Amino acid sequence: RDLAPAMRRQLAGVDVVAVHRALVVGCQSVALSAPERRMAIEVGYRRGMSKQLIAVRLGMSEDAVDRSWDRIKARARESGGRVPVRGELAQAA
Numbered sequence: 001r002d003l004a005p006a007m008r009r010q011l012a013g014v015d016v017v018a019v020h021r022a023l024v025v026g027c028q029s030v031a032l033s034a035p036e037r038r039m040a041i042e043v044g045y046r047r048g049m050s051k052q053l054i055a056v057r058l059g060m061s062e063d064a065v066d067r068s069w070d071r072i073k074a075r076a077r078e079s080g081g082r083v084p085v086r087g088e089l090a091q092a093a
Helices: 004-010 016-025 034-046 051-058 062-079 088-092
Strands: none
Touching: 016 034, 016 051, 034 051, 034 062, 051 062
């Protein structure tokens, strides 16, 4: 078990369970990597969560959440991918 944290850092990818837990309970109990934090912001916005709530749950400022959201959309445009829309998951439910 002592080796598990070291192995986690070596693995590439995003732990979607950690992202979900951070959005539900907050970052105090879940440590997120930079890619996981980006995914949490995108998922939070797509779920229709407020910027204030996302900031509190991830331990960030509201301005940092806004900047990350703008970068997420810019990357999607640059790559020719689908640009995420705020609240689209909440509307689909």
